[in-house]
Amino acid sequence: MTLAHQAGETAVPLWGAVVPDLARRVRPLAGTLIRDAVVAIQEAVPQYRRPLSGKFREVLVGAVRAAVLQCFEFIEDPAASRAQWLAVLRHAGRVEFHEGRTLDALQTAVRVGARSVWRHISAAGQDLGIEADTLLAVAEAIFAYVDDLCVVAAAGYTEARAAAGGAHDQCRKRLLHALLTDQPANPHAITDLAAAADWPLPPTLCVVLLDEPTDRLPAGALVDLDRPDPCLIIAAPVADVPASAIASRAGVDTGADHRPTQIDLGSVRGPADWAARVVIGPAVAVHDVHRSLRSARRAQTLVHRGVLPDGPVTWCDEHLATLLLFTDESLVHQVARPVVAALAGLTDKQRGRIAETLRTWLHTRGDIGETAALLAVHPQTVRYRMNHVEALLGDRLADPEQRFLMELTAHVWSGTGDAPA
8 A cells, every 4th residue: 555545544533523513614714724824834934934926835825725625624524535635745745855945844834734724723613612522533633634744745755855866866877977988978968967967077087996886985976886897986186285184174084195085076084984995096187087997997906916005095196107007018027027037046035135225226316325224224235236236237227228117117026026927
């Protein structure tokens, strides 16, 4: 049995105890009852304090009229049809949602209007000399009826909210898919989709990949958790505001690297709260969102392989060199091959020391003192190891291009924890 059919049934037995003469006595006062109920609602509920005109007047006055007249019908005939008022009140509930008023305001309005109507009916009953017990039965019937009115109006409100939410979600998914495609839609089409989805387009966007679907997501993101790679699109993190200021406003920790963790679109949680592991693609323009997705996918794969460090949040723009190198992995192996071959004859322990020293020496541009400080060894130890490196690599250390390639190799090596296979 539907909610609409259920509504009103609880009140029917009570109407049988009401004197039909009461309805005939009060019916001529219908206009006054309706007017006073509307006034009472506008005085008591702030969301209804507006000029009584147009659609607002049509729905509010129409709903009050339907409720009052149906009340008279029930007094005269407890078995009277309730189909019409069910439709009117359900429609009123739908309109209230679309007008932006809350469900609480709607239900408060119903109860305030009922109290106003009861005052008139009670006074008329006393004038007729109706016994107190009978008037109590009238009151009980009216307020049971009011409960039914609230149920029906709330059903209409909920239906409208569910329908709007479903359409809203579908619009946002269509926008997400349009942004992610390798051949982006016409800019005007994107603008139209964003307007339909009620999603203001930021100047720059990021794609976020999640390791698994979750309901702990930032407000305002475009989301599709049904994809093989669950993802969302967010406004790029604020770049020109200090991370500490953003974090203090959002109430979140910036993390050890002091990266901003608040997202423009209203999130008050950092990325580490969204899922066990997230990868955030680089910030791109609206027409390049598919590139952010591509980088995020590559980074996610490298995290799974252990090339990039495994943590709750991986920011692609902190690993651009590795992502660039691994765009064509065969070239990574080609670049690494001379160094790998030169160190192949060493033991694992020797190779680790030599590789670490070479990597640090390249990073410091050959500064022996700084290299020694970073490695926490004596400068003479660095000189000894670099003499060993020169013996292994020959003239390559003197060639700027070779040093550049070795630095790339060392970068990859440091990421994987071992030389490329």
